[in-house]
Amino acid sequence: MEATNRPNTKIAGAGDVSGGMYGEVVIAGAGTVRGDLDATTLKIAGTADVQGKVVATTVKVSGNGTFYGDVQANEFIVSGNADVRGGVGAGFLKVAGACTITGSVNAQQLKIAGTTKIGGDVQAEVFDASGVFSVGGLLNAGTVTIKVYGGCDAHDIGGETIDVRLGKPWAFLPFFGDRNLTADTIEGDTIYLENTRAKVVRGANVTIGTDCSIDLVEYSTSLTGGAGVVASRRIAAGA
Amino acid sequence: MEAELISKKDLLLAKGISYGQLYRWKRKGLIPEDWFVRKSTFTGQETFFPKDKMLARVDRILSMKDEDISLDDIAEAVSPAPLPDTFQRDDILARGVVSAAALDLFAERHPGVSELRFAELLAASVADTLLTSGDAGRDEALAAIATLEEGWMACEKTNCDLVLLRKMGVSTALLVSTASELVVEGSAKVVARVTIPTQIEQLKTLLKA
Numbered sequence: 108m109e110a111t112n113r114p115n116t117k118i119a120g121a122g123d124v125s126g127g128m129y130g131e132v133v134i135a136g137a138g139t140v141r142g143d144l145d146a147t148t149l150k151i152a153g154t155a156d157v158q159g160k161v162v163a164t165t166v167k168v169s170g171n172g173t174f175y176g177d178v179q180a181n182e183f184i185v186s187g188n189a190d191v192r193g194g195v196g197a198g199f200l201k202v203a204g205a206c207t208i209t210g211s212v213n214a215q216q217l218k219i220a221g222t223t224k225i226g227g228d229v230q231a232e233v234f235d236a237s238g239v240f241s242v243g244g245l246l247n248a249g250t251v252t253i254k255v256y257g258g259c260d261a262h263d264i265g266g267e268t269i270d271v272r273l274g275k276p277w278a279f280l281p282f283f284g285d286r287n288l289t290a291d292t293i294e295g296d297t298i299y300l301e302n303t304r305a306k307v308v309r310g311a312n313v314t315i316g317t318d319c320s321i322d323l324v325e326y327s328t329s330l331t332g333g334a335g336v337v338a339s340r341r342i343a344a345g346a
Numbered sequence: 347m348e349a350e351l352i353s354k355k356d357l358l359l360a361k362g363i364s365y366g367q368l369y370r371w372k373r374k375g376l377i378p379e380d381w382f383v384r385k386s387t388f389t390g391q392e393t394f395f396p397k398d399k400m401l402a403r404v405d406r407i408l409s410m411k412d413e414d415i416s417l418d419d420i421a422e423a424v425s426p427a428p429l430p431d432t433f434q435r436d437d438i439l440a441r442g443v444v445s446a447a448a449l450d451l452f453a454e455r456h457p458g459v460s461e462l463r464f465a466e467l468l469a470a471s472v473a474d475t476l477l478t479s480g481d482a483g484r485d486e487a488l489a490a491i492a493t494l495e496e497g498w499m500a501c502e503k504t505n506c507d508l509v510l511l512r513k514m515g516v517s518t519a520l521l522v523s524t525a526s527e528l529v530v531e532g533s534a535k536v537v538a539r540v541t542i543p544t545q546i547e548q549l550k551t552l553l554k555a
Contacts, residue, residue: 230373247369267366291391296366311364342355
């Protein structure tokens with residue numbers, strides 16, 4: 108990646124950027140990227156429509172960004188609004204604003220503090236959410252940490268360590284209406300749940316905390332707590 | 347002709363692995379996405395796997411783990427993705443990866459070529475399998491090489507099988523997706539069906555040895 112033959116470009120008013128190789132691309136006004144973009148940095152502070160796919164070291168959206176293709180980045184930070192119609196591959200994906208991803212997400216680390224809606228599956232080593240999120244498919248992460256501040260849902264959750272707790276209320280901000288995590292199945296090695304609605308929870312060491320409603324818990328080593336659990340059974344140790 | 351399935355729960359019990367391990371392997375691409383079969387049961391949706399393939403794969407991963415091979419390396423070994431390297435004919439022959447007979451067939455199509463790309467090596471290795479098993483004759487093995495070379499681009503992304511059909515002494519080779527069921531007319535016979543991802547796995551094992 109020779110920085111020398113990668114021109115920088117900036118749109119401060121209204122304009123178009125054609126696809127291609129760039130150094131830093133900044134869209135501070137209103138802009139359209141026509142074609143696939145390969146850039147060192149893409150910053151969207153205004154409003155941008157990106158019509159192709161994006162490959163970049165860093166993508167930052169603090170304004171409004173609509174991406175019609177996939178986004179591949181080492182670092183993808185959304186503090187404004189991002190709408191990705193394709194999938195996302197990222198080393199680190201952070202959403203502090205609002206983000207909608209139609210496809211799937213593959214990330215090393217994913218941090219959600221805002222509102223995030225993902226249509227497909229999520230694969231990450233670390234999934235850390237303290238906002239509101241929805242995952243249409245499987246949320247698969249080594250470590251899943253969820254602070255429930257609003258309505259969170261995933262079709263299924265799987266991983267090694269899964270920790271779901273009610274978020275601490277902020278002094279001046281009221282909670283969003285519904286404060287629950289909803290999932291069909293939750294499977295992991297070590298599981299701690301609060302404020303969770305699930306059909307089946309399976310794991311080795313399972314702890315059920317406050318405000319849960321779970322149809323069935325299957326555990327191999329230990330089950331602690333259990334208020335709100337309809338049925339539980341021990342399965343032979345395999346985990 | 348549906349392959350026998352094993353539920354996720356039974357698999358974990360049988361092999362003594364944990365949910366966490368299985369999800370990690372899935373993330374690392376050690377288990378193909380299309381082996382996860384979701385079915386409705388009385389407890390709701392459950393995940394099943396094709397039993398024989400899955401048990402073999404888990405055994406392979408566990409034994410490689412015992413040898414302290416990293417998950418990324420295991421992923422490369424079991425993935426059907428082609429290797430970027432090219433291979434010297436003499437080297438392949440000396441190491442016994444593909445037999446001389448199969449390489450000669452390949453040479454017939456590409457005279458004088460001494461360096462094989464992965465796809466070409468794969469084609470030669472399939473021909474080798476067909477010849478060694480006695481399922482195919484010389485011309486049929488040659489047809490298999492030609493079909494694979496031409497069809498490789500199409501099947502690189504999907505799991506496919508090479509099928510050899512014979513009817514009244516006339517044979518033809520074709521590529522079909524692994525999951526598909528073949529119905530052929532009564533007088534025709536499926537002589538051989540080689541699963542390409544399995545072949546690639548074996549080939550990679552031989553190359554590593």
